Structure formats: C-alpha cells, structure tokens
Amino acid sequence: MKKAGLYIHIPFCLQKCNYCDFFSVRADRFKNILSAALSPFVLRLAEDIKIQADKFSISEWDTVYIGGGTPSLLSPDDLFYLSSQILAAQRNSPKEFTVEINPEDLNKEFLSAAAQGGVNRFSVGIQSLNDEVLRACKRRGERKLSLSALELLRTKKDLILSCDLIAGLNKQTFDILKDDIETLLAFKPEHFSLYALCSNTRVSAEKDDEIAELWSYGKNILEKNSYNKYEVSNFSYKNSYKSIHNEKYWRLEDYIGVGPGAFGSIFFNKEALPASVNADAHEHAYLHSHAHALRFSAIKNIDKWMTAKNRDDVYEYETIDEKEFIEEAFMMGLRLTEGIDRSFFKSRFGKDITVFAGKTISKWLNRKEAVLTEKRFYLTEKGFLYLNLFLQDLFQEIDTLF
Numbered sequence: 283m284k285k286a287g288l289y290i291h292i293p294f295c296l297q298k299c300n301y302c303d304f305f306s307v308r309a310d311r312f313k314n315i316l317s318a319a320l321s322p323f324v325l326r327l328a329e330d331i332k333i334q335a336d337k338f339s340i341s342e343w344d345t346v347y348i349g350g351g352t353p354s355l356l357s358p359d360d361l362f363y364l365s366s367q368i369l370a371a372q373r374n375s376p377k378e379f380t381v382e383i384n385p386e387d388l389n390k391e392f393l394s395a396a397a398q399g400g401v402n403r404f405s406v407g408i409q410s411l412n413d414e415v416l417r418a419c420k421r422r423g424e425r426k427l428s429l430s431a432l433e434l435l436r437t438k439k440d441l442i443l444s445c446d447l448i449a450g451l452n453k454q455t456f457d458i459l460k461d462d463i464e465t466l467l468a469f470k471p472e473h474f475s476l477y478a479l480c481s482n483t484r485v486s487a488e489k490d491d492e493i494a495e496l497w498s499y500g501k502n503i504l505e506k507n508s509y510n511k512y513e514v515s516n517f518s519y520k521n522s523y524k525s526i527h528n529e530k531y532w533r534l535e536d537y538i539g540v541g542p543g544a545f546g547s548i549f550f551n552k553e554a555l556p557a558s559v560n561a562d563a564h565e566h567a568y569l570h571s572h573a574h575a576l577r578f579s580a581i582k583n584i585d586k587w588m589t590a591k592n593r594d595d596v597y598e599y600e601t602i603d604e605k606e607f608i609e610e611a612f613m614m615g616l617r618l619t620e621g622i623d624r625s626f627f628k629s630r631f632g633k634d635i636t637v638f639a640g641k642t643i644s645k646w647l648n649r650k651e652a653v654l655t656e657k658r659f660y661l662t663e664k665g666f667l668y669l670n671l672f673l674q675d676l677f678q679e680i681d682t683l684f
C-alpha cells in the first residue's frame with residue numbers, strides 16, 4: 283500500500299475565458315448532473331476515487347487538489363460530501379488539501395463547507411483585478427468581488443492562500459499589473475502563481491516579448507516582497523509555502539487524476555502493474571525491463587464518463603518507457619529552481635544523472651549556465667532561458683544510449 287496525490291477535475295465553467303486551453307464545458311448544459319442536493323456528478327467522483335485507490339493500492343492521499351474548470355460551482359453540500367468521503371477513508375488527513383475557486387463564487391457557506399471538509403489551502407483565480415482586463419478576456423468577476431472574497435478567506439485562520447495572476451492579458455499594462463500585485467500583497471497571500479499568458483492561439487514575436495517583459499516585471503515585484511520563485515511560475519513566501527501537491531508533478535511522483543479530462547501518472551516496477559490495467563499497456567510494459575511510468579487520462583466525454591459501468595472504459599492507460607520517462611524527469615525537474623534531486627533520480631532509474639546526461643551536463647557547466655552539486659543539478663537563471671537548447675543536447679545524448 284502506498285501514498286499518492288489525488289487530483290479531482292471539475293470540468294464546468296459558466297463562460298469560457300478567451301485565453302483558456304483547459305478542458306471545460308458549459309455548466310448550464312449539465313444541470314441534470316450538478317443540481318441535486320447531492321449531485322450525481324459528485325457521487326460518481328467519490329466512487330471513482332475509491333475504485334482508483336483500490337486499483338493502485340493507495341492507502342492514503344497525502345495531497346488532494348480539486349481543480350478545474352470551476353470547482354467553486356460545486357454546492358457547499360457537494361464539496362463537503364466529496365471531501366469528507368476522502369477523509370473518512372484514511373487514517374491521516376492529507377498534508378495539503380487545495381480547492382481552486384473563482385473569487386466571485388465564494389460565499390460563507392462554501393468556505394465553511396470547505397474548512398469542515400478538511401480543505402486547508404485555497405487557490406484563487408484572480409488573473410487580474412482590473413475590470414477592463416477581465417472583460418477583454420471574457421472572464422467573469424470584478425475587482426470588488428475578488429477583494430471581498432479575499433477578505434472573507436482571511437477570516438479563517440490556518441488557511442493557506444494562493445493567488446493566481448496572468449501576465450500578458452489584453453489591455454493589461456505594467457501599471458495595472460503592479461497595482462494588482464500591490465493590492466494583493468495587503469492580504470499577505472502565502473503563495474502566488476504568476477503565469478505568462480500562454481494559449482494555443484499563435485501570437486506575434488512582438489506580443490511574445492511584451493508578455494515576457496510583463497511577467498519579469500511582476501516577478502521582480504514579487505521577489506522584492508520576499509516571494510521566492512521555486513518553479514517557472516510559482517512563488518512562495520520566504521520559501522515556506524511551496525505547493526506540495528504541484529511539486530509531485532515536477533518531481534514525477536505518484537498522483538491519480540479523477541473526473542472527466544483528468545490526468546494521472548504513477549511509477550511502477552514492471553511486476554507491480556495492476557492486473558486490471560488494459561492488456562495493451564501490460565504487453566508494452568513487459569517489453570521493458572527498467573523503470574517505467576503508467577500515465578492515464580480520463581475521457582473528456584461527460585455523458586460517457588457519467589454512465590459507463592466499467593470504469594476502465596473511461597480511463598485510458600499508457601505506459602511510458604524508460605527513455606521517455608528519463609527525458610520527462612529532466613524536463614519537469616528543471617522547471618524547479620532547485621532542480622533535480624540526484625538521489626531521487628537514482629532511486630528511480632538505478633543510475634546517477636551523469637550516466638545518462640554526462641556530456642550535456644559538462645557542456646553546460648563549462649558555459650557556467652548549470653550547477654552540479656553532490657545533491658542536485660539545476661540550470662542557473664541565465665541557463666534556464668536556454669532550457670530548450672539544453673533539452674535538445676540532452677535528448678541527442680539520450681538517443682545514443684537507447
């Protein structure tokens with residue numbers, strides 16, 4: 283039996299923000315599964331959580347993250363039911379239990395249901411406090427509603443507050459971003475995520491530069507106020523409130539995703555692949571005698587996800603072989619400011635990182651754009667700007683080994 287993170291995807295939104303690439307559908311089309319006192323959607327989620335825990339022999343969710351879409355569209359009763367079901371099934375509470383909210387949805391009932399259900403961290407999708415910017419990206423909400431939500435959240439002690447902002451939104455200026463961050467600082471959030479606008483829609487090189495400049499400007503304000511950047515887009519106050527759940531993604535630790543459109547990833551020795559995982563994944567896995575991961579995703583068809591009797595029909599499994607897994611360990615690990623933990627890497631792949639990437643690492647050490655210590659390997663701030671070049675070198679080197 284083992285511990286893992288749990289991600290729950292609530293794929294409903296009231297309207298689509300124009301920059302958003304996440305999987306979400308219009309909530310009003312699914313009133314039938316969302317609006318009962320205890321909604322069929324949440325009952326189905328709770329069942330899947332149990333099924334997945336049994337399948338992968340998980341005795342404890344040590345982190346839980348309810349994301350979306352818009353989790354704050356769940357009723358307080360639904361949120362309480364879902365979280366209390368998770369807590370009731372295990373001995374210890376999760377170290378971190380986050381729910382994402384759109385600030386305009388928050389009310390006292392939702393907040394108290396969350397707190398009673400064991401939620402200890404709120405990730406608030408502010409994105410911008412400027413009403414004109416919000417309208418320009420077709421995002422619901424208003425500055426005054428965001429500020430009231432933050433005031434309400436701050437009435438609860440022991441709740442970690444994380445604020446999400448995006449740099450590069452239409453109509454956003456340097457002054458607007460500065461005002462947003464300074465206004466939020468008054469609420470003393472423990473954590474910020476500052477994303478550079480990124481969407482599948484292509485933007486001009488000029489717009490790309492503008493986004494990068496705005497993001498750097500925001501980053502500098504955060505750093506001056508003691509928020510340390512510990513990952514590409516994430517900052518924690520005095521390095522003390524890093525997101526434990528999100529770190530699992532970057533460190534390639536086990537997590538299970540439940541709900542339409544959710545992803546999960548779990549590490550296995552080949553002998554340990556669960557028998558109930560489909561035959562193709564099994565056959566593929568047994569061809570490889572080394573470390574591999576099993577990645578899975580839930581289908582994005584809500585009706586099918588709700589009604590399928592055999593739950594294996596709605597979660598697709600794929601094994602990641604050792605080569606791809608190693609490449610991913612570098613890609614994700616180097617997103618972290620502290621980089622890759624060498625002993626953890628060795629515990630996964632049986633050998634030190636220098637065995638797979640010795641030439642590339644030497645080249646980048648010579649360029650003084652990377653640092654290798656006994657414990658870690660990371661790129662310097664300048665080196666990180668050339669992450670893609672580093673990965674190109676690395677993939678070529680790894681290609682020669684497999």
Ligand code: SF4
Nearest residue numbers: 295298299302350351
């Ligand atoms: S509310 Fe969030 S998930 Fe929904 S469309 Fe906007 S950014 Fe995307």
